[in-house]
Amino acid sequence: xxxxxxxxxxxxxxxxxxxxxxxxxxxxxxxxxxxxxxxxxxxxxxxxxxxxxxxxxxxxxxxxxxxxxxxxxxxxxxxxxxxxxxxxxxxxxxxxxxxxxxxxxxxxxxxxxxxxxxxxxxxxxxxxxxxxxxxxxxxxxxxxxxxxxxxxxxxxxxxxxxxxxxxxxxxxxxxxxxxxxxxxxxxxxxxxxxxxxxxxxxxxxxxxxxxxxxxxxxxxxxxxxxxxxxxxxxxxxxxxxxxxxxxxxxxxxxxxxxxxxxxxxxxxxxxxxxxxxxxxxxxxxxxxxxxxxxxxxxxxxxxxxxxxxxxxxxxxxxxxxxxxxxxxxxxxxxxxxxxxxxxxxxxx
Amino acid sequence: xxxxxxxxxxxxxxxxxxxxxxxxxxxxxxxxxxxxxxxxxxxxxxxxxxxxxxxxxxxxxxxxxxxxxxxxxxxxxxxxxxxxxxxxxxxxxxxxxxxxxxxxxxxxxxxxxxxxxxxxxxxxxxxxxxxxxxxxxxxxxxxxxxxxxxxxxxxxxxxxxxxxxxxxxxxxxxxxxxxxxxxxxxxxxxxxxxxxxxxxxxxxxxxxxxxxxxxxxxxxxxxxxxxxxxxxxxxxxxxxxxxxxxxxxxxxxxxxxxxxxxxxxxxxx
Numbered sequence: 109x110x111x112x113x114x115x116x117x118x119x120x121x122x123x124x125x126x127x128x129x130x131x132x133x134x135x136x137x138x139x140x141x142x143x144x145x146x147x148x149x150x151x152x153x154x155x156x157x158x159x160x161x162x163x164x165x166x167x168x169x170x171x172x173x174x175x176x177x178x179x180x181x182x183x184x185x186x187x188x189x190x191x192x193x194x195x196x197x198x199x200x201x202x203x204x205x206x207x208x209x210x211x212x213x214x215x216x217x218x219x220x221x222x223x224x225x226x227x228x229x230x231x232x233x234x235x236x237x238x239x240x241x242x243x244x245x246x247x248x249x250x251x252x253x254x255x256x257x258x259x260x261x262x263x264x265x266x267x268x269x270x271x272x273x274x275x276x277x278x279x280x281x282x283x284x285x286x287x288x289x290x291x292x293x294x295x296x297x298x299x300x301x302x303x304x305x306x307x308x309x310x311x312x313x314x315x316x317x318x319x320x321x322x323x324x325x326x327x328x329x330x331x332x333x334x335x336x337x338x339x340x341x342x343x344x345x346x347x348x349x350x351x352x353x354x355x356x357x358x359x360x361x362x363x364x365x366x367x368x369x370x371x372x373x374x375x376x377x378x379x380x381x382x383x384x385x386x387x388x389x390x391x392x393x394x395x396x397x398x399x400x401x402x403x404x405x406x407x408x409x410x411x412x413x414x415x416x417x418x419x420x421x422x423x424x425x426x427x428x429x430x431x432x433x434x435x436x437x438x439x440x441x442x443x444x445x446x447x448x449x450x451x452x453x454x455x456x
Numbered sequence: 457x458x459x460x461x462x463x464x465x466x467x468x469x470x471x472x473x474x475x476x477x478x479x480x481x482x483x484x485x486x487x488x489x490x491x492x493x494x495x496x497x498x499x500x501x502x503x504x505x506x507x508x509x510x511x512x513x514x515x516x517x518x519x520x521x522x523x524x525x526x527x528x529x530x531x532x533x534x535x536x537x538x539x540x541x542x543x544x545x546x547x548x549x550x551x552x553x554x555x556x557x558x559x560x561x562x563x564x565x566x567x568x569x570x571x572x573x574x575x576x577x578x579x580x581x582x583x584x585x586x587x588x589x590x591x592x593x594x595x596x597x598x599x600x601x602x603x604x605x606x607x608x609x610x611x612x613x614x615x616x617x618x619x620x621x622x623x624x625x626x627x628x629x630x631x632x633x634x635x636x637x638x639x640x641x642x643x644x645x646x647x648x649x650x651x652x653x654x655x656x657x658x659x660x661x662x663x664x665x666x667x668x669x670x671x672x673x674x675x676x677x678x679x680x681x682x683x684x685x686x687x688x689x690x691x692x693x694x695x696x697x698x699x700x701x702x703x704x705x706x707x708x709x710x711x712x713x714x715x716x717x718x719x720x721x722x723x724x725x
Contacts, residue, residue, distance in 0.1 A: 160623075181622045181623045182623065186623065192616055194616035194619065207621075212625045
């Protein structure tokens with residue numbers, strides 16, 4: 109196992125596209141780190157640079173304290189799970205799992221022992237003789253994981269490994285993946301564009317946009333104290349409401365000069381009961397999405413029909429389109445950002 | 457019984473037109489010399505198998521056959537190995553001048569053989585290969601078409617497979633041999649069939665490069681049945697039937713690859 113460190117790593121592709129811009133980040137030994145961001149944010153490129161499939165334009169990458177920039181993929185002692193699994197179609201499941209071990213000259217007995225161990229761990233023993241084409245998506249994903257685990261590498265690299273699966277299977281495998289990491293405790297870097305996956309899997313998450321690291325922290329930190337407008341809008345589902353300060357009663361008083369943007373999470377909004385003194389937004393309900401235990405309500409502010417507000421309300425409070433709601437919030441749930449720089453401003 | 461579709465009604469007589477030369481060849485090969493001279497052609501009075509034995513004895517047929525097998529096998533093997541290597545480099549490696557080099561190689565497809573025949577002859581002469589099987593093998597060991605075909609196929613394979621293999625500890629060559637080639641069956645079969653047909657049927661270059669009977673291939677050897685003044689058509693056709701047989705067998709076995717190869721060559725331009 110090992111620590112992975114990016115030291116001011118930059119990758120510029122032919123044609124001048126900056127995929128990763130001065131990335132400075134450390135993934136601790138045994139940690140499950142998720143790189144998350146929209147497509148094209150450079151997260152996959154960052155991962156591929158750790159794997160040795162891309163060379164950094166500048167900066168260094170260290171695995172276990174050793175600079176690996178000039179090492180070939182096989183010398184880095186890493187294993188990677190690809191988005192499309194990249195199982196060798198002409199080999200059986202067993203041969204797929206054993207391939208890396210064979211290439212690295214492990215004795216036959218050791219190989220069969222590890223294949224058995226991995227197939228038990230991932231419930232693959234019934235599939236060992238099958239070819240990848242005869243497997244379902246979930247099974248292929250497990251074989252791809254098995255192939256990585258059998259190598260016992262220093263670092264696992266996972267490139268959107270769940271994105272080709274249907275929603276139900278994805279949820280199930282997400283839990284399995286988390287469990288697996290808790291058992292093997294191998295340093296893992298997981299790339300996804302899905303913020304739910306990032307929040308649920310990551311011990312820490314790193315949010316990237318346009319090749320730049322926006323914020324790094326535990327899922328709770330990133331959710332509770334987004335560092336800037338991008339993170340605020342990206343993490344959380346539905347995303348945070350971002351409103352001009354003048355629309356939010358009480359907020360403008362506390363942020364002083366400048367032109368701040370106020371953020372309120374949909375789950376921070378509650379219907380104000382008569383007599384409550386907390387500040388509130390008045391809005392007209394456009395669309396209601398009932399989810400059973402709660403309802404996602406889309407509305408517009410009464411005094412500015414351009415300003416859209418989304419709230420997650422308990423099922424008991426489910427309004428109807430056209431209703432006018434008074435949505436209150438606690439002062440500690442208010443996030444304030446500078447409109448120009450996008451940076452988070454201290455409240456108070 | 458299923459009725460033939462209108463398309464088949466048109467194709468049936470057309471296929472008969474295509475088959476006529478083949479049928480005529482087989483028919484002549486079992487006729488007497490006298491019958492073979494008749495026009496319009498007449499059906500053979502009996503089956504004269506002795507045309508075949510005569511053809512086998514009139515010339516060193518076995519030698520010709522062996523030479524053709526050696527040359528064709530070497531060319532097929534050479535193309536499979538060398539075109540795969542070159543095609544893989546063009547498909548996956550990034551190096552200076554790659555695309556330009558590839559275009560230049562493709563452009564040589566447009567140069568007719570007659571143009572390069574004399575330079576090739578001179579090179580073979582300098583190498584001391586004229587009138588040897590080496591002269592037939594060496595210039596055809598790798599072909600631009602083969603490089604093109606393999607490159608196009610390799611580009612259709614997912615790059616992640618090769619990346620996974622590299623992470624699993626394969627060198628670039630190891631990746632080609634262990635991962636890419638086992639998945640390239642259709643392209644390799646296509647290349648093998650095309651090279652086989654070309655090499656087996658080649659007449660012009662052996663005619664130029666080979667003088668002694670000992671080194672003649674089948675196609676060249678058969679031409680010795682044609683004299684300046686008279687030709688024994690029955691022996692020539694008996695020899696031809698025997699020469700065509702391996703090709704027909706190959707076609708029957710690899711028909712699907714063959715048709716696909718023509719489709720691939722036509723589409724992926």
